[in-house]
Amino acid sequence: MADAPHAFQKCLSPDCGKTYDIGQVLVACPACGELLDVKYDWDKVKPPSSWKEIEANWSRRDNPLNFSGVWRFRSLFPYASDEQIVTLGEGQTLLQQTDRVGQYVGLDSGKLHLQYEGMNPSGSFKDNGMTAAFTHAHIVGAKRAACASTGNTSASLAMYCSVTQLMKAVIFIGSGKISYGKLSQALDYGALTLQISGDFDDAMARVKEVTKDLGIYLVNSVNPFRLEGQKSVMFRVLEALRWEPPDWIVVPGGNLGNSSAFGKAFAELKELGLITRIPRLAVINAAGADTLDQLYNNHNLRWNGGRFDQKVIDGYYKNMDETGAKASTLASAIEINRPVNLTKCLRALHDCDGVVRQVNDQEIMDAKSQVGAGGMGCEPASAASVAGAKMLREEGVIAPSDRVVCILTGHLLKDPNATVAYHTTDQDYFNQVLGSRGVKRAAHANRAVAVKNELDDIVRAIQLYG
Numbered sequence: 001m002a003d004a005p006h007a008f009q010k011c012l013s014p015d016c017g018k019t020y021d022i023g024q025v026l027v028a029c030p031a032c033g034e035l036l037d038v039k040y041d042w043d044k045v046k047p048p049s050s051w052k053e054i055e056a057n058w059s060r061r062d063n064p065l066n067f068s069g070v071w072r073f074r075s076l077f078p079y080a081s082d083e084q085i086v087t088l089g090e091g092q093t094l095l096q097q098t099d100r101v102g103q104y105v106g107l108d109s110g111k112l113h114l115q116y117e118g119m120n121p122s123g124s125f126k127d128n129g130m131t132a133a134f135t136h137a138h139i140v141g142a143k144r145a146a147c148a149s150t151g152n153t154s155a156s157l158a159m160y161c162s163v164t165q166l167m168k169a170v171i172f173i174g175s176g177k178i179s180y181g182k183l184s185q186a187l188d189y190g191a192l193t194l195q196i197s198g199d200f201d202d203a204m205a206r207v208k209e210v211t212k213d214l215g216i217y218l219v220n221s222v223n224p225f226r227l228e229g230q231k232s233v234m235f236r237v238l239e240a241l242r243w244e245p246p247d248w249i250v251v252p253g254g255n256l257g258n259s260s261a262f263g264k265a266f267a268e269l270k271e272l273g274l275i276t277r278i279p280r281l282a283v284i285n286a287a288g289a290d291t292l293d294q295l296y297n298n299h300n301l302r303w304n305g306g307r308f309d310q311k312v313i314d315g316y317y318k319n320m321d322e323t324g325a326k327a328s329t330l331a332s333a334i335e336i337n338r339p340v341n342l343t344k345c346l347r348a349l350h351d352c353d354g355v356v357r358q359v360n361d362q363e364i365m366d367a368k369s370q371v372g373a374g375g376m377g378c379e380p381a382s383a384a385s386v387a388g389a390k391m392l393r394e395e396g397v398i399a400p401s402d403r404v405v406c407i408l409t410g411h412l413l414k415d416p417n418a419t420v421a422y423h424t425t426d427q428d429y430f431n432q433v434l435g436s437r438g439v440k441r442a443a444h445a446n447r448a449v450a451v452k453n454e455l456d457d458i459v460r461a462i463q464l465y466g
């Protein structure tokens with residue numbers, strides 16, 4: 001049973017604004033269909049009054065919850081009691097300052113930081129939100145949980161299900177739309193994996209229908225509890241910067257869960273008086289999956305006190321249906337054309353004085369190679385943040401002296417094919433994996449050196465190239 005009378009769900013729309021108990025399993029407002037937020041009545045539960053208080057709490061090592069980089073901040077999203085929380089020690093991730101990548105982006109020394117979410121147990125940021133949604137699913141007694149996925153959500157859900165044995169995982173993926181690293185996780189962790197014909201957007205539409213019909217708990221980021229956990233990525237960034245907000249947060253945009261969660265986190269921290277300044281937010285689409293960029297920059301779609309022009313969104317999607325347009329980028333994790341959190345992201349862009357850009361697959365792969373050369377490899381979608389920061393720097397939107405945090409959402413090993421193809425000497429393989437996607441060159445390739453298995457040849461190769 002839900003055990004937090006101070007927490008509730010609330011419709012995003014100011015024209016509706018209906019509230020619901022946190023014990024209800026909802027992914028949209030039953031009254032108007034808009035997304036829901038998890039909210040807290042801070043008069044009924046005392047919020048933390050300082051970062052010091054939060055730190056004093058989590059530094060206590062006698063409670064296993066304090067080992068989670070998500071739940072050690074639980075006083076900032078108090079909807080579950082300590083006994084109800086399901087954790088796998090997720091969120092123990094790092095903010096890494098790097099001049100190697102900072103130079104590539106065009107920033108002054110000491111100004112670029114990478115928030116490396118690939119260090120999560122399933123290898124991506126998804127565990128931050130999954131522990132939160134999974135905990136809610138456990139509270140309401142769910143026996144099965146489902147998601148549509150470009151790969152990382154399914155890997156994360158499958159992991160929580162198999163480790164805890166609390167629920168069975170049902171996963172919907174588009175055919176041929178998932179990297180092997182991620183597919184291998186879902187299969188190995190024993191999830192029921194339904195590979196449907198179509199892409200992520202098709203899988204998402206279908207999983208919503210099926211979960212409703214069969215009463216299965218849906219863990220995609222339309223689930224408002226997912227985003228409560230994802231707020232903790234920003235808490236950790238602030239913690240690493242000793243509670244001094246950076247100038248910019250740059251994040252890849254797919255379903256727009258992260259950007260929405262980050263905006264909510266900052267708005268709430270400001271309301272609680274824990275920060276006085278909100279960083280600017282840059283959301284970076286892949287060029288082949290650029291709905292947000294199109295709507296925001298070309299159709300001037302804006303959040304205006306919770307009101308926005310729905311006709312613009314409907315018209316855009318209608319056109320997409322008529323032309324049969326499908327998302328297409330080698331950054332498969334963000335190959336999404338109908339982002340489910342669009343309206344929440346508009347709110348985040350409003351609250352964080354945000355900007356939106358798109359970067360192409362060539363820019364993504366070049367940026368990815370630089371992240372790798374800096375020692376923190378990531379999957380293609382993650383590198384959109386670094387490519388986007390570089391673009392904004394070149395435009396002069398980001399200044400060289402700005403302190404910038406790029407979010408690296410997933411681990412290098414999630415999609416080894418893209419990385420090997422970038423560095424390969426095998427032109428056929430390059431063309432098959434990257435060339436077919438419009439990547440023309442690998443400017444920063446680190447090619448393997450073919451050498452005879454003879455001592456002299458090996459020594460010569462090391463002297464020549466080492």
Ligand SMILES: Cc1ncc(COP(=O)(O)O)c(C=O)c1O
Binds near residue numbers: 221
């Ligand atoms: C590695 C990676 N980066 C970025 C995203 C997109 O995140 P969001 O849906 O929060 O925009 C995803 C989503 O699957 C992902 O797996």
